[in-house]
Structures are given as C-alpha cells and as structure tokens.
Amino acid sequence: MPNNDKNLHTLSVYVANKPGVLARVAQVFARRGFNIESLVVSPAVDGNFSRMTIGLSGDPSGLDQIIMQLSKLVDVLSCFDHSSDTAVMKEMGLIKIAVDAEDRPEALQIIEHFGCKTVDLTPTSIVVQIVGDPAKIDAFEEMIQKFNIIEIVRTGKVVMSRGEGMT
Amino acid sequence: MSNIEMEGGQAIVRCLENEGVEYIFGYSGGAAIPIFDALVTTSTKIKFVLVRHEQGATHMADGYARATGKPAVVLVTSGPGATNTLTGIMTAHMDSVPMIVLTGQSVSWMLGKDAFQEADIYGMAMPVVKHSYLLKKPNDIPHTIREAFHIATTGRPGPVLIDIPKDVSGGHCDIDLHAEMDIPGYKDVPAPDHDTILEIAEAISKSKRPLILAGHGVGISGADESLLQLAEKVCIPVTNTLLGKGVFPETHALALGMLGMHGTAYANKAICECDLLLNIGSRFDDRIIGQAGMFCKDAVKIHVDVDASEFGKMIVPDIACVGDAKAVLDELIKHVPVLDTHDWLKKLDGYKKKYPLKFIRQGSLKMQHIIDEMYKLSNGKAVTVTDVGQHQMWAAQFYRIDERNNFLSSGGAGTMGYGLPAAIGAQFGRPDDLVVAFIGDGGFQMTQFELATAALHKLPIKIVVLNNHYLGMVRQWQELFYEDRTSGVDLEGNPDFVKLAEAYGIKGFNIRRPGDVKRILQSALDYTDGPCLINCEVEKTDNVFPMIPAGAAVEDMLIEPPKHKMEKPTGST
Numbered sequence: 027m028p029n030n031d032k033n034l035h036t037l038s039v040y041v042a043n044k045p046g047v048l049a050r051v052a053q054v055f056a057r058r059g060f061n062i063e064s065l066v067v068s069p070a071v072d073g074n075f076s077r078m079t080i081g082l083s084g085d086p087s088g089l090d091q092i093i094m095q096l097s098k099l100v101d102v103l104s105c106f107d108h109s110s111d112t113a114v115m116k117e118m119g120l121i122k123i124a125v126d127a128e129d130r131p132e133a134l135q136i137i138e139h140f141g142c143k144t145v146d147l148t149p150t151s152i153v154v155q156i157v158g159d160p161a162k163i164d165a166f167e168e169m170i171q172k173f174n175i176i177e178i179v180r181t182g183k184v185v186m187s188r189g190e191g192m193t
Numbered sequence: 194m195s196n197i198e199m200e201g202g203q204a205i206v207r208c209l210e211n212e213g214v215e216y217i218f219g220y221s222g223g224a225a226i227p228i229f230d231a232l233v234t235t236s237t238k239i240k241f242v243l244v245r246h247e248q249g250a251t252h253m254a255d256g257y258a259r260a261t262g263k264p265a266v267v268l269v270t271s272g273p274g275a276t277n278t279l280t281g282i283m284t285a286h287m288d289s290v291p292m293i294v295l296t297g298q299s300v301s302w303m304l305g306k307d308a309f310q311e312a313d314i315y316g317m318a319m320p321v322v323k324h325s326y327l328l329k330k331p332n333d334i335p336h337t338i339r340e341a342f343h344i345a346t347t348g349r350p351g352p353v354l355i356d357i358p359k360d361v362s363g364g365h366c367d368i369d370l371h372a373e374m375d376i377p378g379y380k381d382v383p384a385p386d387h388d389t390i391l392e393i394a395e396a397i398s399k400s401k402r403p404l405i406l407a408g409h410g411v412g413i414s415g416a417d418e419s420l421l422q423l424a425e426k427v428c429i430p431v432t433n434t435l436l437g438k439g440v441f442p443e444t445h446a447l448a449l450g451m452l453g454m455h456g457t458a459y460a461n462k463a464i465c466e467c468d469l470l471l472n473i474g475s476r477f478d479d480r481i482i483g484q485a486g487m488f489c490k491d492a493v494k495i496h497v498d499v500d501a502s503e504f505g506k507m508i509v510p511d512i513a514c515v516g517d518a519k520a521v522l523d524e525l526i527k528h529v530p531v532l533d534t535h536d537w538l539k540k541l542d543g544y545k546k547k548y549p550l551k552f553i554r555q556g557s558l559k560m561q562h563i564i565d566e567m568y569k570l571s572n573g574k575a576v577t578v579t580d581v582g583q584h585q586m587w588a589a590q591f592y593r594i595d596e597r598n599n600f601l602s603s604g605g606a607g608t609m610g611y612g613l614p615a616a617i618g619a620q621f622g623r624p625d626d627l628v629v630a631f632i633g634d635g636g637f638q639m640t641q642f643e644l645a646t647a648a649l650h651k652l653p654i655k656i657v658v659l660n661n662h663y664l665g666m667v668r669q670w671q672e673l674f675y676e677d678r679t680s681g682v683d684l685e686g687n688p689d690f691v692k693l694a695e696a697y698g699i700k701g702f703n704i705r706r707p708g709d710v711k712r713i714l715q716s717a718l719d720y721t722d723g724p725c726l727i728n729c730e731v732e733k734t735d736n737v738f739p740m741i742p743a744g745a746a747v748e749d750m751l752i753e754p755p756k757h758k759m760e761k762p763t764g765s766t
Contacts, residue, residue, distance in 0.1 A: 041378070042377070042378055045327075046315065046316075046319075046325075046327070049316065049319060050319060053319060053320055057320070090505065091502065091505065091506055094501055094502035094504075095502050097380075097501075097502075098500070098501075098502050099378070100323070100324040100344060100376055100378050100379050101378050102378050103377060103378045
C-alpha cells in the first residue's frame, strides 16, 4: 500500500463502544463507493468508547463528505483524516513461508535485515512477524516472494498523532 | 418521582406521557402485546389510533408532525408489522420529519434464530433513520425514550426507531423514569459564527440582484418571521422549495413561488440571473439545481444549514454558515443594509407578467381548475396535503401557501400513498383547521384503506381525488422523452371512488364538468359530518409546465410543450 496514492486514506474514528456502530460506519462508506482496505477496532482508555482506524480507497473528492456524514452519526464522537499528516502509523504482519534447510540461510538473512522476528520454525516452514509502517511490510513481502509464501495475515494500520495532539 | 416498579410496557407509556405525546398511530401484534396492554393498565390519556396498515401509521405520524411541528409516535409489532413501516420512515427521513417508531420484537434470546415474526428491523432501518436502538433490558427504557425524542426533534429532525423485544416490554423496570440521557456523540447545533455572518452581510451589500432560496429548514426552525423581516428590510425577492411552501408568504410582493423542475418560470429566471443566492435551510435538491455545474454559475452562493454535511454535497458554496436558520437570520438582520433592488424587482415583475402560471378553464376538466377553485373557496387557508405526481406539482403551483406547516407533501422520497394518511394525521393534530388532500387516482389506491380510519374518527377531511385514470407524471415523461410509448401507466380498472367512499360511510361527490367545479367544491366544504371524497374526472393527458428535464440546466426550462423531439433526460428522475 504505497502512501502516495491519493485514492488511499486513513481515518481515525472515535465511537461509542456498543453493538451496531460498525454497521452504521460501514454503511456510510459502502453507499458512497468507498472500499475498506483495513480496519482495526479496539477499546479506548475509557472503555465506553472505541477507536476505529480505517484504511480506505475511493475518490478523494468525496472524502470530506464522508467525514461529515460520519461525524453526523449519533454514535460517532469524532472523525479525523490522517491520510496526509505525520502521525505515527504502524502495522503488524505474520507471514508463513515454505523454506527447507537449503533455502533457510538466505531467508533468515532477509528476515534479519528487515528486523523481523521468527516466531515459528519447522523443517519446512517459517512464520515471520514483522512490525512497521505499511510500506516496510510491502517491501518485505516483495523480497520474500522468491520463497513460497503460504499465508499472509496483516493487522491493518493503526495511527496515533505525535506529541500531545489527539488522534 | 417514580422509582416504582412497573412493567416495561407501562414504563414506555409513562415515558411517552412525559414527552407530551398526544397520539400513537399503530397496529397491534404478538410481540407488541405488553405495550398495548400497558395502554389499558396505565389508564393513559394518550390516544391510540388503530390504522389499517402500518405504512398508514407512519404517514399519519408524519402528517401530524409536519402540521403541528410536534413529534408523533408509531407503534407496531415485529416482523411484517415492522417492515411495513420502512417506506414511511424513509419518507420522514428524506424530509427531516421527527418521528418515534416503536417496534415490537421477538424475545431477546430468540434474536437471530428466525423466531416467528422476527425481522432485523434495527439493521434494515439503519440507512433511513436518524438513529435507532435495540433495547436489551427494561431499565434502558427511560433514558432511551428521552434520547429518542431529543434526537428526533433537535438539530436536523428525523425518525428514530426503538426495537423492543417482548421480554423487555414484559419485564420489570425499576428505575427513575426521568433518567439522564447518555449520547456523548450527539452534537448540539453551534451558535452561528459571527465573522461568517458579517461576511454574508458584506456579500449582500455588494449585490445588485440578490435572491433568497428558502427551504424546509426555515419552517422547522420557526424562522418564518425572521425571514420576512430580512427580505422586507433588504428588499430581496424570495423563492421557496416544495417543502419550503409557507415559510415565506407566497402571496407577498417579493415572493416568486416554488423554483425547480416544475417551479414558476419567474423563479427559475431569477435563479439564472441573480448575482447572489442566499440559500437558507434547503439542501440543493437535484430537482432544484438540475445540472449542478450550471446552477447559479456566476452568482455568489451562500448556504445556511443546520447540517454541515450538506455543504458541498451538491453545490460548493462561496460562504457556508452552519447554524439554526432563526439564529442565523436574527443575527444577520442586524448587519444587512437596505439595498436598492428596484431594477431587479422590476425585471422579475416583468417575468411574472410575461410567464404567469396558467391553464385553460374551458373544454375538458383540468386538475389545475379544481386546485385553483379550492384555493379561492378556502381563502388559501387550508392545510394542504398532496400525494405524489402531476397533481402534486399543480397543487404546489396553484395553491399558494402563506403560513408554515400548511403544506404537507412527500418531497425527497416522492412516496405515492402518502396523501390520505398524512391528511388524517394532520387533521388529528389540528382538529379545528380545514384539511384538504389533493390525491391522484394512483397514489389514492395505494393507501385507500385508511378511509376506514378517517371515517371512524369522523375527521372532516376533504379528500379530492384528481382522477385521470393514468399515472400521469410517468405518462408525461413517456410522451415527451420516449416518443409517447406509454408503458405501465394506464390505470384501467379503477373502481367507482364515490361508491367506494360510500361503502365506508363517507360522503362522496363527483365532478365531471368545469361548470360544476365551484358549486360542488362548495358543497363539499359545507359538509361537516366527517370526511368527504370528491372524485374529479379530469383530462387524461394533460402535462405539467414549466418543466426542466431531469439533469438539464435551469436555463433549458420548457415553459410550454416542446415543438421538437426531446432527448432522453440525463438526470435520474
């Protein structure tokens, strides 16, 4: 997911932590032709609220409308666009590759270069844990492609404003 | 008061009383029995109106709310009872009408298990409500009902749905009924920004040809007096939307009447020629703006709306001001100058003389004739309700409205079948006022069963059925844009509506000739023993003009029937 694509957006939505809220939020995107690329929901410091970090693709000219429509929902307290700011943006990925003894040294070299962790190792496979900005995970994926990738699971990005600013 | 233990249904009724509810419109059913039982056991003063179909209940609540400005309540059961309310909820949502819809639901432990008459109405209604709830426990009733009324009636109003499982309405509620609201995400309307007000006043002061576009928001906010003062002080002409009928007196010298697809030629000419457009409480509906890129191209566009998400949705304004219409107007009026708009008003008066709304009284009977005569006989004072179609546009053109809450019509949704039940709701809300419903023969048959409700309560509504035996508006499009290939529009098989009315014990009249219009309408107005129905056998193939084809620019308005073949319109409807 290259960050310079103007059709990709990152929204942080602060919502009431109760059933049905995700459905309301998702409807706003679906109706206006935006696709959810990634979605992370977790309880906030105050457990009555949740933080949604949403990676979206869609026509940027419609984004302001979407943000206003989201802000209008009774269960939404705030909604910010972090697409172009300098917020901390991180993601974790687990990647399982098929590697035998012969290929293992080269695989481990790439894994070490990217600062990843090997979290599972068998005679025929490795599960790698990678944490970083989404572009780094993309780059790692590309490098490791020469091996047979069995599975990839990515958490989706989470963002947080720098300093004391609110996300 | 009231930490007294009571059944959930009783708590619901008491909470509705606390909100000042006068009427509940509804239909009973298994999952809602505890609530219906509570209407009896609480000996409440709230009056329950049993309708004949749940859609009718929602339109009655809608008509009541639009005619009184107060929220109304709908009570139905689960499953089909609940799904039958969706059209009415959508209608209210599109037109920002406050409404509380209580739906019975299967017991909570059966949800998601296809229980008898279980429907996920909470999920289905989500896109057409302002907010909704699925109750989990009886003690959630008090705060939920308070929140629902607050949300439905404040800011930009809209429908709120509360889905109530039978174990919640039948369980025990043992907390204070005056519970605190808990809606931290609900934003209050901000006070208008002072600098923006000054910016608007500055723009107006530089304008030579200013125009006010007044929408439903003016009426909702109760800003009609403020608007009148502003227009008269600055000498600005005013055009209004369909739902804005009555927010500025349409008989006023500065009034241009309705604009848009079937608006007056002079209002649309004013839109094309103004150098400043001050839109107050209208959402720039596609039926108004036509081709967005061409709309008021060279004018300074100012948009005042209580809902910030309307700014730039259709038209990008030069100045946007979020706020309640009355608050904005009352502040703005302090800063606007008196303008010399004499030449501009003279030009518009010229258009009024050159392009008046007109019809031919002789020959076949015209819908316009009926509406115009009713306007005269009722002195323009009736609460005027319409259905949807050609007659709706002619009612908007020929029944001029001078007061807010006096014109009820499904604008955004265009819901056929709205007219009769909405008129019933309006008459419940305003028992002492004359209510006239203009309804086409198509829309009438969609909810005609509510004649029973009108008859039972002896509501003195004048039900004017403008019967051309066609779905006239679609037929008009087919004639103009589809080489007159009529398809799916011929209502052959209409019953005798007068006999139908009589079967319900309702007085019926027939009008067949132009010469009889005045006399028979007067007889209908003089009839006081409950509702009456006036079946008007009108010209079958008349067309509404002026007309701006959907998606065309306002400049391309057809004032008269076109002499050349028309391209298919690019707009949706």
